[in-house]
Structure formats: C-alpha cells, structure tokens
Amino acid sequence: MSPPTPETLSSTNPTHVSSTCKAHNLTPDEFATLSRRAAEAKQLAYCPYSRFRVGAAVLTADGSFVTGCNVENASYPVGTCAERVALGRAVAEGHAAKQEGGGGGFRALAVATDVTPPASPCGMCRQFIREFLELDAPIIMFDKNRDYVVLKLGELLPLSFGPDKLPPPGTPGAMG
Numbered sequence: 443m444s445p446p447t448p449e450t451l452s453s454t455n456p457t458h459v460s461s462t463c464k465a466h467n468l469t470p471d472e473f474a475t476l477s478r479r480a481a482e483a484k485q486l487a488y489c490p491y492s493r494f495r496v497g498a499a500v501l502t503a504d505g506s507f508v509t510g511c512n513v514e515n516a517s518y519p520v521g522t523c524a525e526r527v528a529l530g531r532a533v534a535e536g537h538a539a540k541q542e543g544g545g546g547g548f549r550a551l552a553v554a555t556d557v558t559p560p561a562s563p564c565g566m567c568r569q570f571i572r573e574f575l576e577l578d579a580p581i582i583m584f585d586k587n588r589d590y591v592v593l594k595l596g597e598l599l600p601l602s603f604g605p606d607k608l609p610p611p612g613t614p615g616a617m618g
C-alpha cells in the first residue's frame with residue numbers, strides 16, 4: 443500500500459504560494475529565495491556519472507540561506523547528496539551551534555532537480571535532515587519547472603529515530 447500522492451503546486455500561482463507560506467510559517471520572500479537558491483545551487487552539481495543534478499537550500503533560524511549540490515565520485519558510493527552538502531556546510535558555518543541536542547537551528551529545506559514530478563530526498567538524507575530540522579519543518583521539492591510538492595519532515599520520515607530518542611550526552615545509556 444502506498445500513501446496518497448501529495449498535490450503538485452505552482453510557484454507562479456499566488457494562491458498556492460500564499461497557502462504554503464501560511465501553513466509553514468514562511469514569508470513569500472523566504473519561499474522565493476529557497477526556490478531560487480536551490481535552483482542556482484543545482485547549476486553547480488558535480489554529477490558526471492548520474493547526470494542527475496540536484497540543488498538544495500536550507501533556511502536557518504537567523505534567516506540565512508545555505509546551499510549545496512550533489513557531489514559525485516568515481517567510487518560511486520562515496521558521492522554525497524545536495525541536502526547533506528547544504529546541511530553540512532550550514533553546520534560548519536556555525537548555524538547549528540545554538541541547538542545542543544539537535545533540532546531548532548533550521549526552518550526549512552528546499553531541493554531542486556531537472557525532473558518532473560518533483561524528486562524527494564533519498565532515505566539517507568531524510569535521516570540526515572532529521573538530525574537538524576524539526577518534524578514539522580517543511581521540505582519543499584521543486585521540479586524542473588519550479589512546480590513543487592511540500593511535505594513536513596515527519597510526513598517524509600514517519601516513526602523516525604532522532605536525537606531526542608537518545609539519553610542526553612553524559613548520562614547513562616539505554617542500558618542504565
């Protein structure tokens with residue numbers, strides 16, 4: 443059994459954008475910037491093997507945007523997805539510093555590809571995103587025409603395992 447397919451929305455439809463922004467606590471400017479920066483990051487993808495370009499943009503708690511693209515490797519499994527590049531870069535730039543124990547440092551993540559319908563983050567990336575974004579944070583997936591699907595992280599990764607499931611650092615582990 444597969445879950446229902448979410449509705450594909452249009453970036454150029456003011457009603458769609460307005461309802462997305464309202465539902466996910468984004469301003470229209472933030473939404474537009476996520477879309478533009480993810481598409482721009484896609485141009486920089488290093489993907490000579492798959493030829494599948496992906497760009498990602500993450501909106502930080504302080505209103506900054508940090509981008510990433512997929513970076514492949516001749517040893518295929520070594521390659522990294524755009525979402526993990528963007529979040530790793532954001533962490534390295536200090537945007538996760540305020541949120542010990544995980545969560546809260548980032549408000550939204552967008553991805554852009556050259557296909558339609560929109561592609562969604564792979565399973566590994568969903569887990570990686572789970573470390574840093576709240577379960578109600580929007581993951582916005584743009585297709586080649588900038589039409590999009592938006593889901594909350596918790597909808598993309600139900601019953602997830604995250605930092606809150608572990609005992610706090612310095613305390614006895616699950617075995618006591």
Ligand SMILES: [Zn+2]
Pocket residue numbers: 523524525563564565566567568
């Ligand atoms: Zn991935």
